[in-house]
Amino acid sequence: MPIQSRPILRRHALVLLGATIAGGARAAGMDTVNARAFSFEKPEGGTLALSGLAGKPILVVNTATACGYAGQLTGLQALWTRFGDRGLTVIAVPSPDFGNQEPLDGLAIAEAARKDHGVTFPVVAKTHVRGPSAHPFYRWAAVEKPGSTPNWNFHKYLVARDGSLIGAWPSPVEPNDPRIVTAIANELPTG
Structure with missing residues (x-):
């Protein structure tokens, strides 16, 4: 061959x-x-099924409350506030994969994000995002966007309304970066 x-x-x-x-x-x-085939565990129990968000864009971000990039949670909240009523869903996926900078567990992670950064968007249970134990969404995303996988906390994936993966941005790219804002705006219904 x-x-x-x-x-x-x-x-x-x-x-x-x-x-x-x-x-x-x-x-x-x-x-x-596509992304709609996956779900994430909620820290309070149950699952957040991406199939329930059909027709809406989703920004999936691996987070860590003790990371130097944790301030991006405030920027992610700003995106959620700006575009949430038009259909955007932001999902924080806390991960222990990078320097174990997510020292908290369970509901304590969501509570810290709310208290320290005003987060009101969904925060799922602590999840691996790389390696052999990576969550299936992240394994799928690695196939869809080779070379655009998380190398640190606050890697951002944008899922289109049709469930395809249309964007990936590394940790240093701020949530208010024009590339992210434009990509989200292009996926939202006009009106």
Whole structure:
């Protein structure tokens, strides 16, 4: 087999794995696998199913309350305040993966984000976002946007209204960056 074919086969294998993880999406209809196939555990119990956000853009951000970038929670809240009534959902995904800068657990994470940064958008349970124990959403996103995976806290993914992954921005890119704001605005209904 030519060496050039191996990355394509590896990508196809990862997509199939993601489909299986996502709940057994039909192998013949891989176009059905998108972000809506995933859900996150809530710290208070239950799940936040992305399928319940169909037709709405979603900004998914891996967070950590003790990170130097934690001030971005305030910027994420500003996006939620500005665009939430037009359909945007911001989801904080606390992660222990980068220097264990999320020392809290359970509801204490959401409470710290609310108290210190005024966060009112959903904060899910502490979740791994990289490596073999990464949450299935993050494994799917790694296939969809190779080379744009989280290298630190506050990596941002934008999911389009159709469930496709349309944007990825690394930690240093602030939530109010024109690239993020424009991408979100382009996904919102006009009116």
